[in-house]
Amino acid sequence: MTTDQKRRTIPLARPLIGEAEAEASRRPIMSGWLTQGPEVAAFEQEFAAYTGAKHATAVSNCTTALHLALLAVGVGADDEVITVSHSYVATANVVRYCNATPVFVDIEAATSNMDPAKIAAAITPRTKAILCVHQMGMPCDIAAIVAVAKEHGLPVVEDAACASGSEIRWDGQWEKVGKAHGDIACFSFHPRKVITTGDGGMITTNNSDYDKQFRLLRQHGMSISDRVRHSANQVIFEEHSVIGYNYRMTDVQAAIGREQLKRLPDIVATRRRLGDRYRQLLSAAIPGLTMPHEPEWARTNWQSFWVRLPDALDQREVMQGMLDRGVATRRGIMCAHREVPYQRESGYDLPESERAQDRNIILPLYPQMTDEEQDYVVEMLSEVCTQ
Ligand SMILES: Cc1ncc(COP(=O)(O)O)c(C=O)c1O
CATH class of the missing domain: 3.90.1150.10 (Aspartate Aminotransferase, domain 1)
Structure with a gap:
């Protein structure tokens, strides 16, 4: 081995991030509004426009996005969710967060994605949802998966953690993953993904009831958002009618994400x-x-x-x-x-x-x-x- 070879280090991945993001992060810092405020709202709108989805809700990471997605489609104790074992462990873990059981089906070797032909045999009376993964950005056969799901009346959640910017031909048109072709799609902005906010996640859906639920649950089940209360000229008292979580994205992350989305x-x-x-x-x-x-x-x-x-x-x-x-x-x-x-x-x-x-x-x-x-x-x- 030459000295040159010894010295050389080629990393596996490297985020493309720089001055534009550093500059953008000044906005929330200087404004004093640091979490889930105007930057998050703008990032959500821009991400929805990019994917073509009706709604996009920003959250703290893709794991929390997936958790909220499974809760929205009604996954609960003793249910089963059909998914793949061949994924980052978060995919299986979110099923367990709901006290449900992941039922693993095998993948296709050529794409590393869920084999749609294996789904039907895995369905039982306890099956509540299908959680497929666009693994490493390669779109899974969502058309075939949705077809099986429809036959059995099951919702489809897409783990699109790695798939920002990937596309699927749908009804003859190229569409972005996340439009959503299943019921809900969840993205990650971890630095190992193609765009990053440090940590961060986004949930896209065309179902406004799901979207309302994501917004409620990411903020402790609080009936009114901080932004609305802050800008109201009447006193508003909030309520917490359900147990929610702190799954918020910060405005600093969102400001960075908006620049990343441009790239x-x-x-x-x-x-x-x-x-x-x-x-x-x-x-x-x-x-x-x-x-x-x-x-x-x-x-x-x-x-x-x-x-x-x-x-x-x-x-x-x-x-x-x-x-x-x-x-x-x-x-x-x-x-x-x-x-x-x-x-x-x-x-x-x-x-x-x-x-x-x-x-x-x-x-x-x-x-x-x-x-x-x-x-x-x-x-x-x-x-x-x-x-
Ligand atoms: C397929 C898949 N799902 C979920 C996750 C979890 O994403 P996050 O780290 O944003 O929670 C990852 C992250 O590596 C992933 O690759």
């Missing part, structure tokens, strides 16, 4: 260029490497770009080889059913989910990535895979 179209375009470039370079450089399949009705934002290693290669050794060469990677998305809270004696039959965790690795991809950096990642992966 989103360019971020997605750049990520898609880099994703295409990876596919070309890797297919030429490493025989036997499988790459994600983008269905013809989907446009991913490439929040993460994964490859499936040939069977002869050890995942950890490849990752270590990359790290030794200054390139960060991550293993495939985790499976919740292998984590302590979800383990059970009878086990699970989720072979594709397990293979994706054990055989895939995620490669660096961020909007600032240069062609030279990407060439280096491909060159190093080729070296590690063939040595």
Whole structure:
């Protein structure tokens, strides 16, 4: 290994954030209105306009968004929610927050998304909802999922944590994930996602009753918002008719988010260029490497770009080889059913989910990535895979 290789560090991800966001964050700071005020309201309107959804409600992160979404569709004690194990553990955890049970169905290897053909067999009289995931930004087959859900009268919640800016062809038109094609979609603005507010989340829906409930529950079940009370010229007494939560987004986060949203179209375009470039370079450089399949009705934002290693290669050794060469990677998305809270004696039959965790690795991809950096990642992966 050369000294240059030792020194080089290519991170897995890097948020595209800078002066514009720093400047925007001055507004709430200087105004003195720091949480869930005018910036949050503006961010919500702009996000709704971007996705095409009727309503958008900002919350503290995607986990709290998912929690409120499941509560809105009525998930409660002893219910079952059909979802995937192959996701960040928050997807399964929110089902447990509602004292319900996640019922895991397997994924399709090509997309890493819920296999719609597996849903019907998982439905029982206790099933209350379907919680699908647009994993790593790749749209799941929401049309097929909604079709099964409709047949059984079930609501669909989309975990779109990674999918800001991803698109689906719907009735012949390209539409943004979150329009919402299910009943409710939930987004994350964690720094590992394509746009960030530090932490943060957004819930989109076309159902105004759900939207009212999100607004009530994110603010302790308080009947009146701080903004309305603040600007009223009559005294208003608030009520708390239900037990809510503090799931608020701050105005500092929202001011940053509004700038990030302006950048989103360019971020997605750049990520898609880099994703295409990876596919070309890797297919030429490493025989036997499988790459994600983008269905013809989907446009991913490439929040993460994964490859499936040939069977002869050890995942950890490849990752270590990359790290030794200054390139960060991550293993495939985790499976919740292998984590302590979800383990059970009878086990699970989720072979594709397990293979994706054990055989895939995620490669660096961020909007600032240069062609030279990407060439280096491909060159190093080729070296590690063939040595
Ligand atoms: C698929 C998925 N769902 C939910 C979450 C939770 O998002 P947050 O960290 O904003 O709560 C994540 C975050 O990594 C995720 O990847």
